Amino acid sequence: MKVIVFGATGMVGQGVLLECLADPGVGSILVVGRTASGTQHPKVTEVVHPNLMDYSPIVDALRGYDACFFCLGVSSSGMTEEQYYRVTYDLTMAAAGVLAAVNPSMTFCYVSGAGTDSTEQGRTMWARVKGKTENALLRLPFKAAFMFRPGYIQPLKGVKSKTVLYRVLYSVVGPLYPLWKLLFPNEVTTTENVGKAMLRIAERGFPRPYLENRDINALCHP
Helix, strand or coil, X not given: CEEEEECCCCHHHHHHHHHHHHCCCCCEEEEEECCCCCCCCCCEEEEXXXXXXXXXXXXXXXXXXXXXXXXXXXXXXXXXXXXXXXXXXXXXXXXXXXXXXXXXXXXXXXXXXXXXXXCXXXXXXXXXXXHHHHHHHHHCCCCEEEEEECCEEECCCCCCCCCHHHHHHHHHHHHHHHHHHHHCCCCEEEHHHHHHHHHHHHXXXXXXXXXXXXXXXXXXCC
């Protein structure tokens, strides 16, 4: 299987990339981002592309892939709806539109979030925008598209957030993860589980387009 990973410098993207590297069923990985991930591996080809709203200069490099794991995302904290819409909806659809055109047999996996509003009418800004993004992705002519809606994600295998504040928070709350997993098994997951679940979905599909935490974890521990 040939896969594309967007957002490999972020926490979730790092975890997904690690699982792709470890999976013998993945033959090649294209990493696309504004900055280099620094990953050196025989499976990996990296394209540094600063303008993630326009893929015309690199469209040929995007052809011939079986799956895309789209892990780009930012917190809505401090953003207006217009700003968050641009870096969430517009940025995602710029990539997905090109990929659907050049790889119609592709499976597209999108990292959304728990609480996303599929009606696009709720009071929470980020949930409306994520919901609109999900709905638009599901209308594209991919072979299949799946929306991953994790809640709390525990970084594993040395994965770290790019955001200093988040790194501090994870260092404080991380030791409590085993307790949270015991008390709230359907509300928490890990970077490892997200990556493994995406690979299983790309290989076998799933009966529903939306995957909550319980679905992500169940795919990794059937």
